[in-house]
Amino acid sequence: MECPRGEGEEVLVVRNKQVILKDYVCGFPKETDFEIKTSDVRLKVEEGSGGVIVKNIYLSVDPYMRLRMRKPQPNPSYFASYSPGSVVSGNGVARVVESGHPNYKKGDLVRGITGWEEYSVITTPDTLFKIQTTDIPPSFYLGILGATGLTAYVGLHEICSPKKGEYVFISAASGAVGHLVGQLAKLKGCYVVGSAGSDEKVDLLKSKCGFDEAFNYNKEQDLDAALKRYFPEGIDIYFENIGGKMLDAVLLNMRLHGRIAVCGLISQYNMDKPEGVKSLMLLVSKRLRMEGFMVADYYHMYPKFLDEAISYIREGKIVYVEDTVEGLESCPGALMGLFKGRNVGKQVVRVGQDEVIDK
Amino acid sequence: MECPRGEGEEVLVVRNKQVILKDYVCGFPKETDFEIKTSDVRLKVEEGSGGVIVKNIYLSVDPYMRLRMRKPQPNPSYFASYSPGSVVSGNGVARVVESGHPNYKKGDLVRGITGWEEYSVITTPDTLFKIQTTDIPPSFYLGILGATGLTAYVGLHEICSPKKGEYVFISAASGAVGHLVGQLAKLKGCYVVGSAGSDEKVDLLKSKCGFDEAFNYNKEQDLDAALKRYFPEGIDIYFENIGGKMLDAVLLNMRLHGRIAVCGLISQYNMDKPEGVKSLMLLVSKRLRMEGFMVADYYHMYPKFLDEAISYIREGKIVYVEDTVEGLESCPGALMGLFKGRNVGKQVVRVGQDEVIDK
Numbered sequence A, B: 001m002e003c004p005r006g007e008g009e010e011v012l013v014v015r016n017k018q019v020i021l022k023d024y025v026c027g028f029p030k031e032t033d034f035e036i037k038t039s040d041v042r043l044k045v046e047e048g049s050g051g052v053i054v055k056n057i058y059l060s061v062d063p064y065m066r067l068r069m070r071k072p073q074p075n076p077s078y079f080a081s082y083s084p085g086s087v088v089s090g091n092g093v094a095r096v097v098e099s100g101h102p103n104y105k106k107g108d109l110v111r112g113i114t115g116w117e118e119y120s121v122i123t124t125p126d127t128l129f130k131i132q133t134t135d136i137p138p139s140f141y142l143g144i145l146g147a148t149g150l151t152a153y154v155g156l157h158e159i160c161s162p163k164k165g166e167y168v169f170i171s172a173a174s175g176a177v178g179h180l181v182g183q184l185a186k187l188k189g190c191y192v193v194g195s196a197g198s199d200e201k202v203d204l205l206k207s208k209c210g211f212d213e214a215f216n217y218n219k220e221q222d223l224d225a226a227l228k229r230y231f232p233e234g235i236d237i238y239f240e241n242i243g244g245k246m247l248d249a250v251l252l253n254m255r256l257h258g259r260i261a262v263c264g265l266i267s268q269y270n271m272d273k274p275e276g277v278k279s280l281m282l283l284v285s286k287r288l289r290m291e292g293f294m295v296a297d298y299y300h301m302y303p304k305f306l307d308e309a310i311s312y313i314r315e316g317k318i319v320y321v322e323d324t325v326e327g328l329e330s331c332p333g334a335l336m337g338l339f340k341g342r343n344v345g346k347q348v349v350r351v352g353q354d355e356v357i358d359k
Helices: A138-142 A147-160 A178-187 A199-207 A223-230 A245-253 A281-285 A295-314 A328-340 B138-142 B147-160 B178-187 B199-207 B223-230 B245-253 B281-285 B295-314 B328-340
Strands: A013-021 A034-042 A052-060 A089-099 A109-115 A119-122 A167-170 A191-196 A213-216 A235-240 A254-262 A289-292 A322-326 A346-350 B013-021 B034-042 B052-060 B089-099 B109-115 B119-122 B167-170 B191-196 B213-216 B235-240 B254-262 B289-292 B322-326 B346-350
Touching: A013 A328, A034 A328, A052 A109, A052 A138, A089 A119, A089 A138, A109 A119, A109 A138, A138 A322, A138 A346, A147 A178, A147 A235, A147 A254, A147 A295, A167 A178, A178 A191, A178 A199, A178 A235, A191 A199, A199 A213, A213 A223, A223 A245, A235 A245, A245 A254, A245 A281, A281 B289, A289 B281, A322 A328, A328 A346, B013 B328, B034 B328, B052 B109, B052 B138, B089 B119, B089 B138, B109 B119, B109 B138, B138 B322, B138 B346, B147 B178, B147 B235, B147 B254, B147 B295, B167 B178, B178 B191, B178 B199, B178 B235, B191 B199, B199 B213, B213 B223, B223 B245, B235 B245, B245 B254, B245 B281, B322 B328, B328 B346
Parallel strands: A167 A191, A167 A235, A191 A213, A235 A254, A254 A289, A322 A346, B167 B191, B167 B235, B191 B213, B235 B254, B254 B289, B322 B346
Antiparallel strands: A013 A034, A052 A089, A052 A119, A052 A346, A089 A109, A289 B289, B013 B034, B052 B089, B052 B119, B052 B346, B089 B109
């Protein structure tokens, strides 16, 4: 950290390590799709400029980021592609180090759109959210208390309207969103089954997250048969994170008037040509509703959700599972891991020490 | 018609020609899947038995009937398969010739579940509906004033909630349901485009049914490009009758928060293995809702719908297109025609003379 003299005042200039997306990604993301670059950043914003500079502490690694690494799509895809040569942007928890915005001051802990870098210069701080609690780990604001938690909440409650006693199935159930959906559905009095990719994850769902049942889809030859075993009465609500063959198998097992919240289709993100889903006629015969959603449409519900979720955490009603790796350089590998099923729960990268948190 | 003497009373016994489904149908239905049989039917029901005997006048021929000709499906399909060796059942308009039910008397004109036969013995007449109007052709009660019309009405209004100015696309638009959906959407102030399989049908949609635009999908190399031409702003509402490639192309062109009412997937009914639909990720990114429905869930809305639809007919606000062929023997061919695009509008078979209608 150097302290060169500006004209008449001291301005800190620091080295800023960044993860740069080199080019659009084809197939599974690879280490070589990224490079680590270091450049200088001047820790100074003009007062009243509205800008804020933050030092990142935790960064969120999410499946949708892979979609932003595609070539811009011919039809608007609503996942704006990253620009090759630029830092990968995403959610982070960070400490304000300089502020030109009246709502933020140096030392504030915030959550918002930052980037895979040590320091982020944020020119539109309206997307920032000040973290006020001191009894909850700040990283939770990337997961259960952030977009991830709100995604689980609105996907289940707003899209599927669960009723007590209904049968709920969740794919990628040990993932960031999935394990929360299951617990929210249990709180609502539903019967909850999840699928995951390893026996350890299955154990976690049953023993820690209170799922009624869970199964390892890698051990099932026939997904339709597996679902029939766990849902002899059929499925009322499917929380869809996977797509492809799993969706076809679920459609066969949905009950009349079932609801499918389409949160993501992670099995398809690395495919040039997605798999076709064949059983859509069952939408008609079983009168199913299948609805895609994005959490950004529900940010107005965040304050209500946050109160509720903080209570659940404080009362121990929800277990939140986090998978933290260390160091900015781990970001690409953490993203790759999402598509190999390496993460358990929410994938977070710890990128920096923080004087308050680490005290 | 013979008049043998029963014990103490005269009972009419008449010859009853029937279309029998010989066996489950594979692929496109063929003439040889059916046979015409003639047997005797005794025109007598015990008073108070609840049964009714009707003489059929018009029979409805609908795409869903093909689904009932499949082998019973391993998963409940909610389209109960017909029994090979039995008469094909479906909607009909008929004259009551004998009644053991207090609500119906000889001479009543009714609509309900009858069969591809000259006379039907109806043991559950609760499904019958007495036709009261005299200024509207009775066959309309199989189409615009029957399940067909109600399907168009609930699919558009209940599933898609159209708003003035929205962009509506209808596939199989010159079919029984499609041409009505388009006109209902026009009455709501929407911009309406339909696809159909011939230039004549396209002309009909534009010149008689008041569609803003229509196109012949057989002349389009690239359905995506065709939709982009007709919907430069994208599609808010898709009324889905077709499935397969058309659905994929439509998904590419839906607007944010679009709604898709899945009424049927006629392109898939004769396939052993349905085509896969690949663009489902767009459900998420565009926040689309796709909902299957069956008219049977909405029969409670029939009285309200009927009043409205009768007004539209009397005021000339809706044009109803009927495709009538003559003679019971035409039923199999009429069904086959649905899948070759031979029908224009609602396919009906006129099976008998009627003393009142033909007066």
